[in-house]
Amino acid sequence: RKEVEQDPGPFNVPEGATVAFNCTYSNSASQSFFWYRQDCRKEPKLLMSVYSSGNEDGRFTAQLNRASQYISLLIRDSKLSDSATYLCVVNADRGSTLGRLYFGRGTQLTVWP
């Protein structure tokens, strides 16, 4: 079983739409959770961290459900510039895996005019 599972999409939505991505993780000891954004043929860039009960940053809201080992990302009022691949990332901080990131395969989003 993979450490992080994501629906690869693709998601194709019109501008202004609300879109939600989900992922699940297998290691219950995981401590840190992130969403990264990756544009085509570019490096991943941190979009937002997800701690405790989740957090919001402008149009982006991330939620964490530790009991279900489930992470979500909600994008409201989608912009053309939101088109990218969104990577769900988990870090199990304890023991020997300190600092190692586990990535999902990413969910591709295309926002059309």
Add this chain to the structure above:
Amino acid sequence: DAGVTQSPTHLIKTRGQQVTLRCSPKSGHDTVSWYQQALGQGPQFIFQYYEEEERQRGNFPDRFSGHQFPNYSSELNVNALLLGDSALYLCASSLRGHVSYNEQFFGPGTRLTVL
């Protein structure tokens, strides 16, 4: 503030050859991690260096080796290249012990093609 830099940006090699990729971490960072990203997949952890030692290693064969220098820069070496080694190789830097340690910053990557 200089970000993470990697060289070269692109590389073409043939099977059996050896390759060395280089990475300079973000200013102020002391930990370097290497990831391999195959087409259509998320990055996979290769190994991590801190204080010039390999601290963690992912599920990669011994053909993959690395080094970290006193200035925190790092190299990734791959011997006996296989076609399956074709991928984007990403370097990520972080500051160990910092509250945001787990937030890693990625370089632009080196795209390796093995023919």
